[in-house]
Amino acid sequence: MAEWRIPLSDLDYGAEEQEAALRVLSSKWLSMGAEVEAFEQEFAAFAGSKHAIAVANGTAALHLAFMALGLGSGDEIIQPAINFVAASNMTVAIGAIPIFGDIIDLTEPTLDPAEVDRRITPKTKAVVIMHYGGYLCRMREISEICRRNQIPIVEDACHAVGARCVDPAVKHLHGKMAGTLGDIGCFSFFSNKNMATGEGGMITTARDDLALRIRSMRSHGMTTLTWDRHRGHANSYDVESHGYNYRIDEIRAALGRAQLRKLTENNEKRRKLVSEYKKRLSSLPQWKFCFSEYEGESACHLAVLVAPDESSRTRVAQLLREARIQTSLHYPCIPQFKAFETYRTDDLPKSIAFAGRAITLPLYPSMTPADVEAICREIAKAQ
Numbered sequence: 001m002a003e004w005r006i007p008l009s010d011l012d013y014g015a016e017e018q019e020a021a022l023r024v025l026s027s028k029w030l031s032m033g034a035e036v037e038a039f040e041q042e043f044a045a046f047a048g049s050k051h052a053i054a055v056a057n058g059t060a061a062l063h064l065a066f067m068a069l070g071l072g073s074g075d076e077i078i079q080p081a082i083n084f085v086a087a088s089n090m091t092v093a094i095g096a097i098p099i100f101g102d103i104i105d106l107t108e109p110t111l112d113p114a115e116v117d118r119r120i121t122p123k124t125k126a127v128v129i130m131h132y133g134g135y136l137c138r139m140r141e142i143s144e145i146c147r148r149n150q151i152p153i154v155e156d157a158c159h160a161v162g163a164r165c166v167d168p169a170v171k172h173l174h175g176k177m178a179g180t181l182g183d184i185g186c187f188s189f190f191s192n193k194n195m196a197t198g199e200g201g202m203i204t205t206a207r208d209d210l211a212l213r214i215r216s217m218r219s220h221g222m223t224t225l226t227w228d229r230h231r232g233h234a235n236s237y238d239v240e241s242h243g244y245n246y247r248i249d250e251i252r253a254a255l256g257r258a259q260l261r262k263l264t265e266n267n268e269k270r271r272k273l274v275s276e277y278k279k280r281l282s283s284l285p286q287w288k289f290c291f292s293e294y295e296g297e298s299a300c301h302l303a304v305l306v307a308p309d310e311s312s313r314t315r316v317a318q319l320l321r322e323a324r325i326q327t328s329l330h331y332p333c334i335p336q337f338k339a340f341e342t343y344r345t346d347d348l349p350k351s352i353a354f355a356g357r358a359i360t361l362p363l364y365p366s367m368t369p370a371d372v373e374a375i376c377r378e379i380a381k382a383q
Helices: 017-029 034-047 058-068 085-095 114-119 141-151 209-216 225-229 250-281 310-322 338-344 349-357 369-381
Strands: 049-055 074-082 095-099 103-105 108-111 126-132 151-154 184-188 203-204 303-306 359-360
Touching: 017 034, 017 151, 017 250, 034 203, 034 250, 049 058, 049 209, 058 085, 058 184, 058 203, 058 209, 074 108, 074 114, 074 141, 074 203, 085 126, 085 151, 095 114, 095 126, 095 338, 103 349, 108 114, 108 126, 108 349, 114 141, 126 141, 141 303, 141 369, 203 209, 203 303, 250 303, 310 349, 310 369, 349 359
Parallel strands: 074 095, 074 126, 126 151, 151 184
Antiparallel strands: 049 203, 103 108, 184 203, 303 359
């Protein structure tokens, strides 16, 4: 962190997180217990979800979501080509086939509903949507397509904790939060996320059947856990199904509870910084700020700028690096990775163009308008 004058992201950690960790250490109970139970209850209440199940990380959340839906060998799962690789890796891990769809355009890099519609086949068993950068997909259209074809939706909401759907035209979605707009929602609390616990994740669902399967598979299919036996609720257990060790620990759950209490205020700080970016970058018409026309309640996880061409992106990234301002790329186009060459297709022109021209700029709650001004000043030098 020390080498960067303005890092890409930064933690909002303080006395609350210290107290949370010390509370767990004082309890001398480190595995899944009271903190996890409280975290799940508080997250469910925040998200407006019937069930919230804490897990080891966002990838585990996606794996359990797929398994709970009964997805497996030969099934096709439609998903965006612009995403972190976790959903695609878990698709391959269960023997399913990732079917990559293109984005809407370079300033709205979420899965195009028309792409979902045209890629459905009799083998399609699920659609993964990803709320890129904390901005919701076009849920009205995608929900209708999936409802019409009786296909479940898995929400990759890892960027979107705290984002809310604002669409009065669709009463069953209006006012609901990311993670509650499909059949299952998956969250990540990795170190760079709006809620950060280092590792850790959460699964949300309104369906009792899915929640029951997920809770069982999270811990080896066991009927009772160590915490149950510690409290005297059981003295033995059965294993009713095959499962995994995808449990979250007490320290991360306690950190998550502290972070959740800060989330609403911190997301609002992010929105104000994004507004500052938009204002200052508006004088560079060849550069496009993603979701500049978005009208919903975004989590504003990422601030992404699209260059007029790849060489301009490279030049700006270098100028910012020389100014000790960190940048990144979210994301390369997944089918272009070596591991996914079996699924490679040239039928993703917008995703390929986006991956070549996008640059992720710093964004975190403790940034200041002066930081944004300094970043935009460096970008302007490249014109």
